[in-house]
Amino acid sequence: MTAGSTYTPIATYTFSGQSSLTFSSIPNTYTDLILIISGSGAGVETMQLRFNGDSGSNYSYTRILGTGSSASSSQSSNQTAAIAGFMDNTQFVDIVQIMNYSNTTSYKIALTRMNVPSSGYVGAWVNLWRNTSAINTVYILPDSGGTFNNGKATLYGIASA
Amino acid sequence: MSPILGIYASQISGHLAAPGSYYSIATQTVSGATSSVTFSSIPSTYTHLQLRITALGGQNGNSLSVQFNGDTGTSYSYHYVTGNGSSVSAGGYAGGTSLFGDAVGWRNGYPAALIVDIFDYTNTNKNKTARALNGTDANGSGEIALNSSAWYSTSAINAIRLYSGGTFNTGTFALYGVN
Numbered sequence: 065m066t067a068g069s070t071y072t073p074i075a076t077y078t079f080s081g082q083s084s085l086t087f088s089s090i091p092n093t094y095t096d097l098i099l100i101i102s103g104s105g106a107g108v109e110t111m112q113l114r115f116n117g118d119s120g121s122n123y124s125y126t127r128i129l130g131t132g133s134s135a136s137s138s139q140s141s142n143q144t145a146a147i148a149g150f151m152d153n154t155q156f157v158d159i160v161q162i163m164n165y166s167n168t169t170s171y172k173i174a175l176t177r178m179n180v181p182s183s184g185y186v187g188a189w190v191n192l193w194r195n196t197s198a199i200n201t202v203y204i205l206p207d208s209g210g211t212f213n214n215g216k217a218t219l220y221g222i223a224s225a
Numbered sequence: 226m227s228p229i230l231g232i233y234a235s236q237i238s239g240h241l242a243a244p245g246s247y248y249s250i251a252t253q254t255v256s257g258a259t260s261s262v263t264f265s266s267i268p269s270t271y272t273h274l275q276l277r278i279t280a281l282g283g284q285n286g287n288s289l290s291v292q293f294n295g296d297t298g299t300s301y302s303y304h305y306v307t308g309n310g311s312s313v314s315a316g317g318y319a320g321g322t323s324l325f326g327d328a329v330g331w332r333n334g335y336p337a338a339l340i341v342d343i344f345d346y347t348n349t350n351k352n353k354t355a356r357a358l359n360g361t362d363a364n365g366s367g368e369i370a371l372n373s374s375a376w377y378s379t380s381a382i383n384a385i386r387l388y389s390g391g392t393f394n395t396g397t398f399a400l401y402g403v404n
Binding site for chain 1: 245247248249250251252264269273277279281303306307308309310311313316335336337338340358359361363364365366368369370371381395397398399
């Protein structure tokens with residue numbers, strides 16, 4: 065049976081100079097979460113992604129990256145954050161798919177797509193959070209102390225039938 | 226501090242997706258070792274489809290393949306770019322028997338994710354196209370891939386079969402319709 069419409073905005077940041085973004089008290093009524101961040105930042109930086117305030121070494125990720133002239137892949141284990149993508153001082157857009165976020169039986173996985181057209185970066189990450197807790201908070205932080213200068217970050221929920 | 230629904234220290238304004246254009250069609254939840262999942266009788270009332278899959282790998286290295294309408298012939302082609310944590314590779318294949326070939330290299334006990342967009346799936350005047358983003362990470366190994374694929378049939382898609390040469394466990398296979 066087909067359910068009703070989904071892909072529901074949960075909350076939106078309109079950012080202008082914030083040093084971090086936090087989506088808290090996320091309801092557990094959806095199947096997946098989608099985070100879209102689009103705008104400009106202080107410079108080219110990686111954006112860290114943490115769940116439920118966990119800053120322990122419980123994250124890992126595998127990346128594929130294109131710079132406009134070369135491609136590479138890397139894997140990082142036992143990290144203190146996952147990756148939400150890159151930011152840039154002109155334009156960037158990052159989309160993070162947080163899958164099956166409210167299940168309490170398995171580790172969590174998130175897929176990130178990154179586009180920074182002005183700098184020529186394009187890439188994707190698969191992130192693992194080694195925790196079986198339901199995700200109720202999403203925290204995004206530029207890793208070099210930059211800021212979110214001009215844009216929006218929206219968290220959506222998708223509910224399966 | 227009591228929790229605040231949504232966000233801290235910012236304005237709330239607007240959203241980026243038009244409401245009423247994305248619908249859940251069906252979901253299958255896997256709780257034990259499973260080798261295939263099939264969506265059948267897919268309604269023709271949407272413009273595009275999206276599959277969203279998360280499951281645990283049953284064995285290392287096994288893959289997940291996709292077929293439409295029970296077609297097991299050499300009716301598929303695909304191209305990919307993938308990274309395994311140390312190198313990048315790209316390739317393609319024509320005359321394959323499934324969409325995306327061996328998308329998702331499972332790691333035993335770790336989650337893998339696959340998101341597939343299937344475009345204009347009811348159009349009977351052209352072949353069908355799809356793209357996928359998929360990956361898995363096991364804290365020490367992993368892979369991430371972008372895929373594009375074609376199914377050389379003008380039939381409307383009414384069934385999707387996902388299968389593995391091994392098994393997958395504990396997961397959610399969800400099909401959505403997009404207008």
